[in-house]
Amino acid sequence: MxxxxxxxxxxxxxxxxxxxxxxxRAADDGFTSxxxxxxxxxxxxxxxxxxxxxxxxxxxxxxxxxxxxxxxxxxxxxxxxxxxxxxxxxxxxxxxxxxxxxxxxxxxxxxxxxxxxxxxxxxxxxxxxxxxxxxxxxxxxxxxxxxxxxxxxxxxIAALAPRMLQLAGAMADGTVLWMTGPKTVADHIVPAVTAAAAEAGRPAPRVVCALPVCVTDDPDAARARAEEVFAVYGRLPSYRAMLDREGAEGPGGVAIVGDEDSVLAQIQGLAKAGVTDFVASEFAGRDRTRRLLKTLVH
Incomplete structure (x- = not known):
């Protein structure tokens, strides 16, 4: 990934x-995109x-x-x-x-x-x-x-609903996601877009998953901060549907937060779910978060 x-x-x-x-700086730190x-x-x-x-x-x-x-x-x-x-x-x-x-x-x-x-x-x-x-x-x-x-x-293409995921696999080169949690990625996004690509005889699609990330010793505070920073996404219908599918009350429920071991495990879980590209949105604790993310690319 x-x-x-x-x-x-x-x-x-x-x-x-x-x-x-x-x-x-992103290039110097070794990030691919x-x-x-x-x-x-x-x-x-x-x-x-x-x-x-x-x-x-x-x-x-x-x-x-x-x-x-x-x-x-x-x-x-x-x-x-x-x-x-x-x-x-x-x-x-x-x-x-x-x-x-x-x-x-x-x-x-x-x-x-x-x-x-x-x-x-x-x-x-x-x-x-x-x-x-x-x-x-x-x-x-x-x-x-x-x-x-x-x-x-x-x-x-940004694809969340079934018809859009079919287009992402059958016509485009894959999908780019936002505010879509790991269970939804594993159970809904990856199977649908992958099947659509295979049925159309196309290469395996890219699944680019972007989520808020914060490495911290106070995950509750970080999730509360995510709820503030990304509040609008909890109200937009397409993202709201994905949060509901995930069982998350709001954006803080899908943010990747915790100490280094916890954040690392959550990101590795996305790879196991079939994500090809993880894109981190650093929203708090940026220096500590960046230090961890750099270990994933070196």
């Missing part, structure tokens, strides 16, 4: 310098291309870029450009976002989101491979090819 880091979005002055330093979300701050693809261009070796990923606000061909062109700037080290993670965000903020319909994602992939994936996209669907239409460098880029 590869070990990566979730990049906190910088703020204040010289945000790209800050981001570059965080990527460089670094991932950035795309919400209402920096555009993740642009930021990673700018800040990661001068930091060789480490894979950089988006977790995740929302699909609805961008035509798949426009996203493919942008992502391929970023991948070229990063010498082929970009993994494009995409997702539906959430009904409230798409309908109330962007003004698009969130009707039949799995249909939207399937049709989106019908255009995005050929372009990501450097092929022609020729598709007419109910929600997406495209007939074009791109001369953009960077072809061969891998695409993951």
């Amino acid at each position: 590869r070990i990566g880091l979730f990049l906190d979005e910088p703020s204040g002055e010289d945000v790209f310098g800050q981001l570059r330093e965080r990527i460089a 670094a991932w950035m979300s795309n919400i209402f701050g920096l555009d993740a693809l642009t930021a990673l291309a700018v800040a990661g261009h001068q930091v060789p070796g480490i894979e950089l990923g988006t977790a995740v870029v929302p699909t609805y606000p961008r035509h798949p061909a426009a996203l493919a062109q942008q992502a391929l450009t970023a991948n070229a700037a990063l010498d082929g080290r970009l993994t494009l993670g995409i997702g539906l976002s959430h009904k409230f965000v798409i309908e109330e903020i962007y003004g698009y319909s969130f009707e039949r989101p799995a249909r939207h994602m399937k049709e989106y992939l019908e255009v995005l994936l050929p372009l990501a491979r450097g092929e022609q996209a020729d598709f007419t669907g109910e929600t997406v239409r495209a007939n074009l090819g791109l001369s953009t460098p960077g072809a061969g880029m891998k695409v993951l």
Whole structure:
């Protein structure tokens, strides 16, 4: 199982310098990947291309870029450009976002989101491979090819529900997860996405699992802190469904916390469950947490 880091979005002055330093430290510490979300701050693809261009070796990923606000061909062109700037080290993670965000903020319909994602992939994936996209669907239409460098880029989708997991295995290169606990990963995510890939005759999918991590001697306090920091994810329906499946009251219930031995055992449990990439979101006790995580990559 590869070990990566979730990049906190910088703020204040010289945000790209800050981001570059965080990527460089992750690379120097031996982590195989670094991932950035795309919400209402920096555009993740642009930021990673700018800040990661001068930091060789480490894979950089988006977790995740929302699909609805961008035509798949426009996203493919942008992502391929970023991948070229990063010498082929970009993994494009995409997702539906959430009904409230798409309908109330962007003004698009969130009707039949799995249909939207399937049709989106019908255009995005050929372009990501450097092929022609020729598709007419109910929600997406495209007939074009791109001369953009960077072809061969891998695409993951944020998948939690059964239909999305089927798409992640059968069409995309796997899934990227957030706020999804170990029991749910082992019993729901990995079997579904793996079976979908096998049925489609595709290679074994990547399962990128991102969770909050804190090495501490006071796990109760750390879980309480996680509940505060990540409170919004306990209210969003898709994550709420995964927390309920896990039997967790809130985000603190799936955070990986405890002393070094406990955190190590929890991370190793994810590997046994079939996770291919664990991505740590360091939310407290950062120095001690980083020291432990570095032992997993050396």
